[in-house]
Amino acid sequence: MGEPSAGSWSRGVFGELAVSLSHLVPACIVRAHERARDGHQGVRTQTLEAYGHGLHACQYEELASGLADLPGATPVRLQARTVMVVAGQVLYPIRYAKKDIPVTVARLRRAVGLRADLIRRHGPEPMQGELDLGLEELQEEEFHNDLNQLDPDVGLVLLAYACSMDNGVMRLEWGDAELRRGDRHLLWHHHEALSLPSERRSADIY
Secondary structure, eight states: OOSOOTTSHHHHHHTTHHHHHHHHHHHHHHHHHHHHHHHHHHHTOSSSHHHHHHHHHHHHHHHHHHTTTSTTOEEEEETTEEEEEETTEEEEEEEEESSOOOGGGOBOSOSSSHHHHHHHHHSOOOSSOOOOOSOOOOOOOOOOGGGGGSOTTOEEEEEEEEEETTTEEEEEEEEEEEEOTTOOBEEEEEEEEOOOHHHHHHHHHO
């Protein structure tokens, strides 16, 4: 895993910003984990509530801070969280697992709500169109009100990562995925692994 190659999906989406983003995004997610871990250790609860809630909040804060200086980067408030729009793409973090498993098995906790609506509205066109069952045309789908803050033409890049308090960030990938109606499973159109800061340091040594 290294910098995005000239023919990679991320280069096509982000252009010259792909390399910068491939370094900044992992650093942001790792910092979010470290802050959440420190918060848990500070309150010393027997459960992982402090870590989980802290990580959820910190992931947005770290991305908003870490990507703010990129050319054209724009913050947008969605459900009381700041998400960043870069090169016409919403960068949206999702912790999909607490152990090191492939991103292809990722699924959302719920098939409804802001996150699901965001993917359905701004994710890629479905690989297969809806089956025509001869029914009356469905009414136009209604989405979460906060999505009105986004231009309808903005795309969506998911930052999917596996992370636990004890093991830290184990896997991080970015890509685009669809979410079928009433389904929680992500169907990835593209996904690429991002190198974590520790992996880069190891590569530099050898």
